[in-house]
Amino acid sequence: MSQNDNFSPGRRRLLLGAGALTLAGTASWLRPSSADGGHGPYFQGLDDTLRQHGPYQPRLIIDRQRLLANIDLLSQQLAGQFNYRIVTKSLPSLPLLKLVMARTGTRRLMVFHQPFLNQVASALPDADVLLGKPMPVKAARQFYHDLPAASPGGFEPAHQLQWLIDSPERLAQYDQLAAELGLQLRINIEIDVGLHRGGIRAPAELVPMLNHIEQSPRLSFAGFMGYEPHIVKAPGSVTWRRDQAMARYQGFVDQAEQTLGRSIRNLTLNTGGSTTYTLYRDQHERFAANEIAAGSALVKPTDFDLPTLADHQPAAYIATPVLKVVEPPEIPGIPGLGRLMGWWNPNRHKAVFIYGGDWKAVAESPAGLSPNPIYGRSTNQEMLNGSAALALQPDDWVFLRPSQSERVFLAFDGIDSYDGNDRRSHEHWPVLG
Template sequence: MSDQVTPSRRRFILGGIGLAAFAGLGIAKPNDIGENHNHYFNQLSLALDNKALSKPNLVIDKNLLIDNIKVLKTHLAGRFDYRIVAKSLPSIPLLRLIMEQSQTNKLMLFHQPFLNQVAQALPDSDVLLGKPMPVTAAANFYRLYAANQTPEFDHETQLQWLIDSPERLNQYQALAHSLKVKMRINIELDVGFHRGGVADDLIFEKMLKQIDSDPALSFAGLMGYEPHVAKVPGRKIALRDAAMQSYRDKLAIALRVSGKSADELTLNSAGSPTYQYYDEGDYPHNEVAAGSCLVKPSDFDLDTLSDHVAAAFIATPVLKVMQETQIPGVDGLGRLMSFWNPNRSKTFYTYGGNWKANPISPKGLSINPVWGHSTNQEMLNGSDNIQLKVDDWIFLRPTQSEFVFLQFGNISLYEAGKITASWPVLSEQVG
């Protein structure tokens, strides 16, 4: 027999040493935190069962979503226009509901296939690209726009392309001339995030003059994204003020060169983590963009969003229930783990897994650190207090929405104890 220590055996040995070390250091054993579903998740489970759903579902609670929209509107208080970030809410019916509830037609899009679908399905929308796209993506948009015959959406008045450099401006200018179209240009500014955008005043002024001198182009506004205000260490208000001063300086140049007033321009800033930093005061932008705060995945559990609530969940069926935890190839490790931590006493295998999400109900479920993740049948451990049965539902809370929402097919809309709709998500394959 080989004397080689296998990776599994090594994990077992290290696990045993780790438990002994914790005990030796006087670290307290974890408390049993297992609980069964509360009333909310019991009702949601019943709604899923009544709809005869049997696979992993992305569920949005309509009433909680609307509550979040009301919170957002209360903070904006008519001081800023609202632009919906569609990548965080990638479904036409979902966007339509939010547009109606928030009374805005302004969308921010980040993906060419989504842009073509929005132009067809939401022809009254006012669209600003949220990132600078390869010029080929722009060419693909125009090709599909012509093929789909969507004249209700007027790209020359309802669409703003985001430009971040002189080189990209040259590319788009050449495309506008080759296609004989007019393009509205919004310039991305670097206001401190340092993920691209224009920072140099001379370069910025030269770009503005280039746009102004070409009838195929028109200057439509500025975008100054500043998520660093919420994310990096430091005084948040000082970071905000520095970003806004940079924005003001560029806006002054833009108004002088273009001859336009601020009211004629789209002056975009903020995002879900930062929009509440502008509740009071005078700022250069006239609109804010946000999306994730309306469904509040866990990455957005921030002080600035404490009055928003989670409104989206992954629901997945339990495939198997085991009254103990066993780790293959390392007999005894599961018992050792459950002896130390009562929240590893039982094992539940789910339909699918390894999503950008964390278990939320029943309380006390967690990934086994030795077993790891599985996209086919995820192992979750819990305490003896959790009485889940096969075919019951486990709920997870996404850490983000823009990627996770696209993984489940249709979105299940939950309202007043029932699943009331099944909404398709945007396709990534158009074009």
């Protein structure tokens, strides 16, 4: 120790003790706070209702009042300025689609899966359908193979169906299919307005495709589809990216009108999506697009918790029964780790094993529940951890909120629809399969 070192052993012990207290205080500050133990009034009402209705197994629930409020909000936002097309992959249930169609007054659907296309054609014969992605030509062939024979009032693909085409090669395949089967096909061309996921990237690429369609006795040009979800996810100004995407869209429209020698403004000029549709209100005179597609906004999974949908309400939940409650959690092969995890994070004090699990969803109620990162996920009996105040017991219900609707809804044998004002009003809606 040098002569200038003023830290005596006693002083060093004092400083070390103070440092330890400071570190402990900091660690305490970093520890998560404990969540309360029960459902709030909304989820307690759902819990009470589920005890009275149906089987004790995982269920997909839609709150009809919230759903209707979201539908009405979408209609108010579009304000009759754009046609509305329902995205069926996000609402994959015929009764659900019928409700949205009736409430919005639209018969326009966007379909993404060949078996669903056949089901829609059979159950909704007045639908106007646009494919949401380019289909392999063999999938199109299968659609026509599975389509019942034409009947009065039945679905007529020649007039009610637009196939989405993204390349000259796929266009030639569909033309050949039409020739082989004696069909008339309506062709909508996918254009890249900035997403860079495929489609025609430059207006000049349209010219040979449009000429091909015009020269074919079997094909007709139906419009464009330009999807643009990147405008709310890429860095920078949302309105600037929207305007850039619509400027690209306008370039394709201008090229088409120049090539065809006529206006195409009466055709399907589709854009938008759930994350972006609110950006188009009062913009119909500025932009070429005349139709907006959306679906997930009506049920608002967690992936859609965005500023553009701030006024929408979550309307879909997974409900699943509690099977077991263990306190403290035990991690196999690592004695005491569960208790240690509960000391650090008070929301890991208890283990709740639920019926099923590992859905694309996050626990919503009671608050504070989450999967254990060490124990891992399970589709059979998933462990969720909660606080010491957690009041759950076996046969109570846990509620999770899906992160998306299209895959999650199809994981269940149907949708249980409840009226948020009168939960005795219950309907079961089958899902597409």
